[in-house]
Each structure stands twice: as C-alpha cells, then as structure tokens.
Amino acid sequence: xxxxxxxxxxxxxxxxxxxxxxxxxxxxxxxxxxxxxxxxxxxxxxxxxxxxxxxxxxxxxxxxxxxxxxxxxxxxxxxxxxxxxxxxxxxxxxxxxxxxxxxxxxxxxxxxxxxxxxxxxxxxxxxxxxxxxxxxxxxxxxxxxxxxxxxxxxxxxxxxxxxxxxxxxxxxxxxxxxxxxxxxxxxxxxxxxxxxxxxxxxxxxxxxxxxxxxxxxxxxxxxxxxxxxxxxxxxxxxxxxxxxxxxxxxxxxxxxxxxxxxxxxxxxxxxxxxxxxxxxxxxxxxxxxxxxxxxxxxxxxxxxxxxxxxxxxxxxxxxxxxxxxxxxxxxxxxxxxxxxxx
Amino acid sequence: xxxxxxxxxxxxxxxxxxxxxxxxxxxxxxxxxxxxxxxxxxxxxxxxxxxxxxxxxxxxxxxxxxxxxxxxxxxxxxxxxxxxxxxxxxxxxxxxxxxxxxxxxxxxxxxxxxxxxxxxxxxxxxxxxxxxxxxxxxxxxxxxxxxxxxxxxxxxxxxxxxxxxxxxxxxxxxxxxxxxxxxxxxxxxxxxxxxxxxxxxxxxxxxxxxxxxxxxxxxxxxxxxxxxxxxxxxxxxxxxxxxxxxxxxxxxxxxxxxxxxxxxxxxxxxxxxxxxxxxxxxxxxxxxxxxxxxxxxxxxxxxxxxxxxxxxxxxxxxxxxxxxxxxxxxxxxxxxxxxxxx
DNA sequence: GCTGACTCTTGCATCGTTGCAGAGGTGTAT
DNA sequence: ATACACCTCTGCAACGATGCAAGAGTCAGC
Numbered sequence: 001x002x003x004x005x006x007x008x009x010x011x012x013x014x015x016x017x018x019x020x021x022x023x024x025x026x027x028x029x030x031x032x033x034x035x036x037x038x039x040x041x042x043x044x045x046x047x048x049x050x051x052x053x054x055x056x057x058x059x060x061x062x063x064x065x066x067x068x069x070x071x072x073x074x075x076x077x078x079x080x081x082x083x084x085x086x087x088x089x090x091x092x093x094x095x096x097x098x099x100x101x102x103x104x105x106x107x108x109x110x111x112x113x114x115x116x117x118x119x120x121x122x123x124x125x126x127x128x129x130x131x132x133x134x135x136x137x138x139x140x141x142x143x144x145x146x147x148x149x150x151x152x153x154x155x156x157x158x159x160x161x162x163x164x165x166x167x168x169x170x171x172x173x174x175x176x177x178x179x180x181x182x183x184x185x186x187x188x189x190x191x192x193x194x195x196x197x198x199x200x201x202x203x204x205x206x207x208x209x210x211x212x213x214x215x216x217x218x219x220x221x222x223x224x225x226x227x228x229x230x231x232x233x234x235x236x237x238x239x240x241x242x243x244x245x246x247x248x249x250x251x252x253x254x255x256x257x258x259x260x261x262x263x264x265x266x267x268x269x270x271x272x273x274x275x276x277x278x279x280x281x282x283x284x285x286x287x288x289x290x291x292x293x294x295x296x297x298x299x300x301x302x303x304x305x306x307x308x309x310x311x312x313x314x315x316x317x318x319x320x321x322x323x324x325x326x327x328x329x330x331x332x333x334x335x336x337x338x339x340x341x342x
Numbered sequence: 343x344x345x346x347x348x349x350x351x352x353x354x355x356x357x358x359x360x361x362x363x364x365x366x367x368x369x370x371x372x373x374x375x376x377x378x379x380x381x382x383x384x385x386x387x388x389x390x391x392x393x394x395x396x397x398x399x400x401x402x403x404x405x406x407x408x409x410x411x412x413x414x415x416x417x418x419x420x421x422x423x424x425x426x427x428x429x430x431x432x433x434x435x436x437x438x439x440x441x442x443x444x445x446x447x448x449x450x451x452x453x454x455x456x457x458x459x460x461x462x463x464x465x466x467x468x469x470x471x472x473x474x475x476x477x478x479x480x481x482x483x484x485x486x487x488x489x490x491x492x493x494x495x496x497x498x499x500x501x502x503x504x505x506x507x508x509x510x511x512x513x514x515x516x517x518x519x520x521x522x523x524x525x526x527x528x529x530x531x532x533x534x535x536x537x538x539x540x541x542x543x544x545x546x547x548x549x550x551x552x553x554x555x556x557x558x559x560x561x562x563x564x565x566x567x568x569x570x571x572x573x574x575x576x577x578x579x580x581x582x583x584x585x586x587x588x589x590x591x592x593x594x595x596x597x598x599x600x601x602x603x604x605x606x607x608x609x610x611x612x613x614x615x616x617x618x619x620x621x622x623x624x625x626x627x628x629x630x631x632x633x634x635x636x637x638x639x640x641x642x643x644x645x646x647x648x649x650x651x652x653x654x655x656x657x658x659x660x661x662x663x664x665x666x667x668x669x670x671x672x673x674x675x676x677x678x679x680x681x682x683x684x
Numbered sequence: 685g686c687t688g689a690c691t692c693t694t695g696c697a698t699c700g701t702t703g704c705a706g707a708g709g710t711g712t713a714t
Numbered sequence: 715a716t717a718c719a720c721c722t723c724t725g726c727a728a729c730g731a732t733g734c735a736a737g738a739g740t741c742a743g744c
Contacts, residue, residue: 015723015724017725019723019724022723029721057728059729
C-alpha cells in the first residue's frame with residue numbers, strides 16, 4: 001500500500017537521497033546522465049512525493065479551509081465554487097466544511113484539537129460566533145471573514161454594503177409605485193447582524209422617499225430558507241392590509257414567498273412584486289424569474305483569497321473591512337410580463 | 343506566528359518532550375502533580391499540536407477528498423453535505439474539490455504531483471475519466487466511485503439503479519395516460535454512460551407497456567443544466583406532434599424545461615407533465631413543484647464513506663457495485679392542481 | 685539487604701522530506 | 715605546479731510529533 005520513498009528510489013538508482021530529491025524538484029544542477037538514471041528509477045517505481053512530509057518540512061500545506069454554515073444553500077455553493085477557482089489560480093486547494101449553523105461546531109474549529117492547524121489559512125463565514133470569541137481564541141492561523149458584519153476591526157472581513165443593497169432593492173419596489181412594501185428576514189437578535197443591516201437599508205429607502213414604515217410588514221425569520229419565506233408570506237397575506245410588494249433578505253426566502261403567493265392564487269408581480277438578494281442561479285429559472293440584488297461572488301472570492309494569501313505570506317496588512325460591489329438585477333418578479341396571463 | 347512545540351512546552355515545564363506528549367494524549371500514566379504542571383504550561387503557552395507532524399508519524403491524515411464535477415450543482419452540493427456529515431461521524435473531515443467537468447482536471451488528480459497523497463482516501467464522481475485510465479494510474483490512495491457506471495469490477499462503486507429509476511419515472515407518466523412521453527438528457531457518447539442507462543429505462547417502460555418509442559422525442563443534451571433543459575423543451579414544442587409529458591434525466595433539466603413550458607404558455611401538468619431525477623430541494627418550491635425520482639443521498643453518502651473507510655483500514659473487500667435505493671416522489675408537475683387556474 | 689515488580693519518566697530513533705554546508709573531482713588561470 | 719573556481723553530488727540535521735524500550739525511583743516481600 002505505502003509507496004516508495006526517496007530512499008527506495010535512491011537505493012535503486014544507486015545515488016543519494018538528496019540527488020533524487022533534486023531531480024524530483026529540478027533544484028540543483030544534476031548531470032544529464034545521472035538525471036536520466038534517476039528519472040528511470042522514479043518512473044519504474046512510480047514514485048509519488050509524500051506531501052505530508054514535504055509540508056512538515058516547509059511549514060505550509062498549500063491548503064486553505066472554507067467554512068460555511070450550509071453547503072447546500074445555493075449561495076454558499078456558488079461562493080464555494082468561486083473560492084475554489086480563485087484559490088486554484090494561486091496553487092492552493094480548498095477544503096470545504098460546514099457548521100450546520102451550529103455554534104458549537106464553529107467553536108470546535110477554533111478549539112485546541114481543531115484541524116485548523118492543518119491549513120495555511122481559514123475563510124470563515126460565521127453564523128453565531130462573535131468577534132470577541134474569535135479573538136479570544138488566539139488563533140494561530142490567518143483568518144478572513146466572509147459576509148457577516150462584526151463590529152470591530154480585529155479581523156479582515158469581506159462583504160457587500162448590506163445597507164445599500166437592501167436600500168437599492170427597496171427603492172426599486174418603491175419606484176414601481178408600490179406603497180406597501182414588506183420585508184422578510186429580519187433577525188432582531190445578536191447573531192443576526194447582517195439581517196439587521198438589511199432592515200436598516202429597507203428603512204432608509206422609505207425615509208428617503210418620505211414614507212413611513214408599517215412595522216407589521218417587517219417579518220422576522222429564524223433562518224434564510226425557502227420554507228420560512230413561504231410561511232412569512234402566508235402571514236403577510238393574512239393581514240388586513242396585505243403588502244403589494246416584498247423585499248426578501250435572500251433569494252431562498254424570496255423563492256419560498258413566491259411559492260406561497262402562487263399557491264394563494266396571487267399573481268406576481270401584478271398583485272405582489274418580489275425582490276430577493278444573492279442572485280443564485282435558481283432565480284433565473286423560477287416562475288416568474290426573480291429580481292434580485294447580485295453580490296459579485298467572484299469578486300468576493302477573489303478578494304478573500306488574495307487577502308488571505310497576503311496574510312499567509314506575511315504581508316502584515318492592517319485588518320480591514322473590505323466592501324465588494326453589488327448590483328440590482330431586474331427580472332419578471334417585479335416588472336415581468338405575466339406568464340400564462342392575458 | 344508559529345506556535346509553541348512540544349519542545350517549548352517541555353522546556354517550560356522542566357520535563358521531557360515525551361512526557362508533554364503523554365499529557366496531551368493522555369497516554370502513559372503520569373503523576374497528578376506532574377500532569378498539573380505540564381497542563382499549566384500547555385495552557386499558558388496555548389499549545390496546539392502540529393497535525394502535519396502527527397500525520398507524518400502516523401501515516402494518516404484523517405481527511406478524505408470528495409471530488410465532484412461542479413459544486414454549485416444542487417445535487418452535488420446536497421450530496422457533499424451528506425458526505426461531510428457521514429465522514430464526521432467517523433472523525434474524518436472532507437475536502438471538497440470540483441473538476442468543472444474538465445477531463446484534464448480529473449486526470450491531474452491522479453497525476454504525479456497530485457495532492458491526493460495527502461488524503462487517506464478519495465471519493466470520486468467521475469465525469470469523463472474511464473475506468474481503464476483510472477486503473478492504469480496505479481493509484482496508491484483508496485478510491486470509491488460515485489454515480490457513474492463504469493463497466494468493470496476494478497473499483498468500488500456506489501450508485502442507484504439508473505435503469506430502474508428511469509423506468510419508474512417513465513412508467514409513472516405512462517400510467518397517467520400520457521402517450522407521447524419525451525426524454526431529455528440522453529448522451530449518446532462514451533462518457534455519457536449514466537444518461538444512456540436512463541435511456542434504457544425509458545425504453546423499457548415503453549416496451550413493457552407495449553408502446554413504441556418515437557425516436558424524435560429523445561433529445562440529447564451536452565450537460566445537465568437548466569439552460570439545456572429549456573432549449574430541449576423549446577425544440578420539443580416546435581415538433582409537429584409535441585409531447586404531452588417529459589422525463590428529464592435530472593431535476594435541473596426538468597426545471598429548465600418547466601421554465602420553457604411556462605414561457606410558451608403551456609400548462610403543467612395539464613398540457614405537459616414533467617418528471618425529473620435527483621430530488622433537489624429546489625424542486626419542492628418550484629412552480630409547480632416537481633415530481634422526481636429521489637435517490638437516497640444520505641444512504642449513498644453513508645455507504646460511500648463506510649466503504650472508503652473500510653478500504654483505508656485495510657479490510658480487503660472485493661471491489662463491488664453497490665446499488666442504493668430510490669423512490670418516486672409525486673408532486674404537482676405530474677398530478678398537481680393547476681395553480682392560478684380555475 | 686537484595687530481588688523483583690511496579691510506577692513514572694525519559695532518550696533515542698523514526699516518519700519522508702528539504703536546507704545547508706561541504707566533499708570530491710575536473711578544468712582554468714597564474 | 716599551485717591555487718582557485720566551478721560543477722556535481724552527498725551526508726547530516728532538522729521539521730514536530732509518536733513508538734519503543736529502557737532508566738530511575740519506590741515499595742513490598744522474604
């Protein structure tokens with residue numbers, strides 16, 4: 001099972017271990033004749049370098065870890081894809097892990113027996129863990145945070161401008177003449193910082209338009225999955241004065257909300273217009289297709305990887321909040337032709 | 343940056359390196375007094391074991407790799423989630439990588455400088471690579487294949503019964519009285535073995551029902567993405583005698599097809615019934631929700647991980663084709679109430 | 685008091701690789 | 715002929731951990 005080592009190859013080719021290593025890595029000058037002999041031995045024995053040993057010697061692994069709450073949430077899957085691509089461009093591979101939104105599991109990551117030491121760096125999309133906790137764990141591995149806003153400057157952190165993104169979405173709905181715009185996805189508790197920023201943007205849009213917010217139209221949800229979007233929408237439809245538009249804090253909520261609307265016989269967008277956030281591919285193919293705020297995922301991934309590699313290679317950059325771009329993508333759920341309607 | 347090693351802690355606590363190691367691992371008997379002293383030193387210095395060194399010594403990493411064509415294809419994302427969960431139950435972590443359906447990248451994996459040696463085992467969902475190629479690479483790492491059918495017994499291989507799954511889907515449509523059942527997703531070339539099996543099942547259903555297959559209703563696609571499902575559906579709708587039902591070889595094709603149908607003003611399922619395969623979560627929330635054949639993903643993942651760990655731990659099991667279960671999940675796209683219709 | 689058994693602790697070798705410094709040999713300039 | 719530079723090649727030590735076997739110390743038993 002165990003393959004041949006440098007020593008085995010060296011014995012066979014009748015040279016020193018060191019020379020074999022040199023041939024493998026193309027390091028020091030080796031005479032053509034000897035090189036050929038060694039190469040032959042390498043080939044015959046089908047030598048593969050033991051990367052663990054190499055890593056130990058070199059003090060780096062060429063691996064970074066990407067930790068997300070849930071890998072089968074499309075946004076994270078799409079982000080993971082971009083991160084893998086960005087890392088590969090630098091010769092790094094990515095190990096993806098998920099925490100299931102379980103705070104314990106996030107903490108495990110930083111604990112004494114964590115496998116984090118196996119990686120040159122960590123990209124973490126935190127869900128419940130706080131900055132203080134993160135800092136107090138005195139981690140040895142460089143960390144770059146994704147997505148969550150943590151209110152202090154201890155870590156590098158990449159995210160879109162959540163306030164502006166939510167404002168853009170809401171303003172789009174208001175600009176269509178909608179006047180009862182609901183919001184689905186607020187999380188008015190300590191770990192819901194991103195959601196809260198989106199609520200701020202939602203309010204700002206109203207304020208700027210000189211409109212009041214009807215507090216009953218802001219529906220909090222415990223997570224960002226389709227089911228809760230549907231439930232929140234059902235709740236809104238049951239109000240005495242239901243909304244004529246809804247901004248959902250992510251696309252999954254929006255897809256769930258659309259499902260509930262269709263089920264209830266409401267027409268999108270005529271009766272209720274819907275906007276999401278994330279621009280997952282699914283929204284392009286839903287019925288109707290989903291208007292959304294699109295974060296530039298490739299940019300997020302590239303920036304995150306670049307920043308992390310910078311830390312790894314010792315560029316002592318100051319921790320910084322890095323804001324990446326986003327744009328509104330208008331589709332049928334707000335201005336669409338009504339499919340299957342006159 | 344570099345943390346303290348056993349040596350540093352040993353110096354501080356005035357004991358041997360070996361004793362510190364014993365305390366860390368709880369191995370040999372250590373007197374309470376000494377243990378306390380060492381533990382104190384460990385805590386003060388915030389010692390973290392260097393896993394790379396440990397791995398080198400022990401010859402295993404506790405990591406397996408999962409290689410899929412595309413991580414942002416929901417089926418693979420959902421599968422990855424299950425694999426991560428199954429592996430964690432055995433104390434293993436999973437590194438996920440994607441090949442982008444690029445044969446070169448699949449081959450890289452097995453090449454001389456592959457990082458595969460860093461893993462105790464490999465779960466591979468091959469797209470273009472053949473069994474012969476895989477075998478010829480004389481790999482050192484245990485491999486278990488997922489999903490693709492490779493016609494020989496050289497490797498462990500986990501998959502559903504693709505013929506039966508396709509037959510079940512098609513029979514469901516025929517049992518509804520549909521008589522022009524189309525198939526979207528055939529891949530009549532060497533790397534499309536899974537697709538071809540599904541075509542076999544599609545034909546079997548017709549044969550068993552005593553019906554002929556209209557070859558024009560079998561539409562091949564280059565991949566299994568939404569867009570090609572939509573295009574294939576448009577093509578089918580343009581036929582002189584369009585289908586009254588369609589079996590798509592995966593859910594993404596089905597969702598694309600449904601999108602095209604809705605766009606064209608056709609009603610699902612009244613005009614055209616649609617069945618997919620994979621049971622991705624998206625299909626539960628689409629409009630209409632999608633009837634599909636559901637592979638038991640958790641079972642696939644568990645079986646794959648168990649088999650791989652068996653190989654790793656040296657149980658010299660014979661390579662085997664392992665068939666996991668599937669079931670038909672009926673939703674609105676075949677027997678649904680028509681949403682938004684009288 | 686000596687032996688043996690037992691408990692606790694330690695040093696050495698090792699995993700497979702690479703960094704470093706130098707050995708050995710040849711060729712060139714003086 | 716001597717010195718020097720140069721090109722190849724090699725041995726040793728080290729990365730940080732663990733397996734092994736033995737060293738040191740304590741105690742009981744006869």
